Amino acid sequence: MIISLQELKLRAYQADVLQRTRKAFKSGFHRPLVVLPCGAGKTVLFAYMASQSQARGKTVWFLVHRCELLDQTIATFERFGIPLRTIHIGMIATYANHPERYPKPDFIIFDEAQHTASATWQKLIQRFPDAYVVGLTATPCRLDGKPLGATYDTMIVGISTHELIQQGYLSKYRYFAPSVADLSGLKRKGSDFDPESASELLMRRAVYGDVIENYRKYADGLQTICYCSSIKHSIAMADEFCKAGINAVHFDGNTPAAERRQIVQNFRDKKIQVLCNVDLISEGFDVPDCWCCILLRPTMSTALHIQQAGRALRPQPGKMAIILDHVGNYTRHGLPDDPREWSLNSKLPQHQEYKTDGTLAVKQCPECFFTFPSGPDHCPNCGAEIKKTRQEIENIKKIHMEEIKRHYRQKAAAAVREKSDISECRNMSEVMAWCKQHNRKPGYGWYYCKARGMTRA
Structure with missing residues (x-):
């Protein structure tokens, strides 16, 4: 039937x-x-x-x-x-x-x-x-x-993910990205970061303390999946949670199947508060009761980032999911509901950290570390003023200078359109525009100007 x-x-x-x-x-x-x-x-x-x-x-x-x-x-x-x-x-x-x-x-x-x-x-x-x-x-x-x-x-x-959130089929979320370690020296292994290198940087007493402190600050008591860089890191992180009085368990692909099933069930039954793993439950793991994800695995994989962050977005009445990104994955891949251009025949376009106007595509509040799409000049979470970074200011200046140069190039091109001979050009901008229109190499125009003592207008 x-x-x-x-x-x-x-x-x-x-x-x-x-x-x-x-x-x-x-x-x-x-x-x-x-x-x-x-x-x-x-x-x-x-x-x-x-x-x-x-x-x-x-x-x-x-x-x-x-x-x-x-x-x-x-x-x-x-x-x-x-x-x-x-x-x-x-x-x-x-x-x-x-x-x-x-x-x-x-x-x-x-x-x-x-x-x-x-x-x-x-x-x-x-x-x-x-x-x-x-x-x-x-x-x-x-x-x-x-x-x-x-x-x-x-x-x-x-x-899209954004539409599912808007329609209530996925949970709204708040994304925080407080850094807990300097990852500038992170080594690569193949196409991704070296998990052992990441573990070495993240398996430090101060880092453990910051992770637990941020969990208590942003997601205290919430059912949480914690993604770590290696099995050794995951075991240690679960142990640190337990020492802090937070019931946490590690499991991985070597955990016997029956035990893995029981751990997942215990998590669903709220007998386990924090579930630590590497990427065992990144794909397809359906636990609506997961309200928070902790990202402690830096990755170059957009797929892995989306899959891991997406674990917290299963809907529940009144739910506001929390994502704690301690390794800056949002700077490489954007936010979970950003629009993306999928294709069968070409690779996914790389996430652009800066927009065409020179400002950051995703901003972070310096006070509460709330991370959000560029736009507001005050933090949507705590209200703190969001000032432009030094790099944003430099980008905007560079874009402005390019606009000025483009304006002068267009002006020079218009000025020489009716000029048949280079001798009719009044300055270096017109000479270079004339050369371009008459298929002469830039070097020709430069030597012409040098011989006549011209400077760029």
Whole structure:
């Protein structure tokens, strides 16, 4: 029996994405990549699509890459009473390494599809070239900058994070970025920062104290996920929280699966206040009770930044999420709900720290460290005056000087438009404009002016 949209209660933006995905298939596309923000309900949406395919006698594989996501996906299907007759929910590695154990798929759904370029995923895709594929992701970008167009043939971009917040489907948030360590000497390893170098800088007594002090100042008592730079760092941070009387637990990929499930459940049941990890619960981890995220892992990955910050944005009545960025990730990637230009065929444009007018795109209050989009001249959080930084002032002066130079170049170009010979030029600006209009090299004009003692007007 086909499950109706009403029974699954798809939101308008989910139904829109579903229709556009169907249209893509009907138009001849074979592997669409669907982009929806963290918390937009991608699993619910494609649980519906999987049930529709099953009702038509098709075999569907719904594949994830972590056991926590596997549990959540199964729970979603159970919540809506979707039988698993020809729907198979499992781990990507298992299905890629042992596909003979399962019926051949007609339709494959990949969750967290930003990882599709990895060898395990490609192995599975290449084995079933005739299967229809949908990739689901909030962040269709890779740290190495390689686009996903080699696998997917069209992109369907849904509602934005900002719109979801405005419509109440995600929580509003307050972003604070108090620095706790000098990270100017941070080393790189490959495409990202070296986690050991970051850990060394952040595993200091004063840093631990500042992290805990800021937690108590901005998010005291809130259910919190703390993202650390390494396992060693995460273990130590959890220990420091506990010493301060704050119930915290560390877990990682080496933690036995059963214990990991119990830790996650204890966090959901509020038996654990702070959950420390590296990036185990960055992607797809759905905990509406998480009210705060602490970022202690500097990264060059926009996808990782969005995924981690987005964990706190699951909605709850009266919720105002808190994000504590102690490593300046906002300067590299912007805020969680900034607009972004996703593409299958080109890398994500680098976040621009400064706008075209020379001012910072994201500002920080020097008094309370509240971080917000540029605009107000007073802090929206505490009311303190926001003065322009020295660099902003220099940028504005430089832009102003460029505008003046452009004005004189345009004026000179207009003045020499009717002049047929260089001897008719009155100053160096006109000489250079004449050379440009007559395809003469700048050096010619410079020597002409030097010989005649001209100076730039």
